[in-house]
Amino acid sequence: MNDIRLKRVESLIREKVSFLIFAGNVKDPRVDSTVTLTRIKVAKDLSSARVWVSSFGGEQATQRAVIGLNNAAGFIQSRIGREIHMKKTPKLRFLSDDSIREGFTVSKLIDRAVLDR
Structure with missing residues (x-):
């Protein structure tokens, strides 16, 4: 699969999933509007997509x-399938993204090292 097309599909999935979350269409009470999609990786054959939140x-x-989100993945996939016209909609798998927390930890360590000088 062409990398440009993959990036376009990732962008469309990000846009549609973000809208569904922000608009409150995902009715699961565990999912609120403070959820942010940080990264999306679609498989080259478009069979699956990993979404870090x-x-x-x-x-x-x-x-x-x-x-x-994993509980509502079927609903989200069906909504994406209706709005993005593709032969098959990627199977979504949501994962926790710890990179922001790790970034804060590294930043604190750097600040502490600078203050200790």
Whole structure:
């Protein structure tokens, strides 16, 4: 699959999933509007897509959101399938993204090292 097309599909999935979450169409109470999609990786054969999420509510809120989103994955896939006309809609798998938390940890360590000088 062409890398440009993959990036376009990833962008469309990000747009549609973000809209569904923000508009409140995902009815699972574990998923709220503080959920942010941080990264999407679609398989070259378009059979699956991994979606990393984070939440401003912290690590526990992110874990709850991942469970809720995976529970609602079928609904989200069907909505994406209606709006993005493709032969097959990628199977979505939501994962927790710890990179933001790890970035804060590294930043704190750097700040502490600078202050200790």
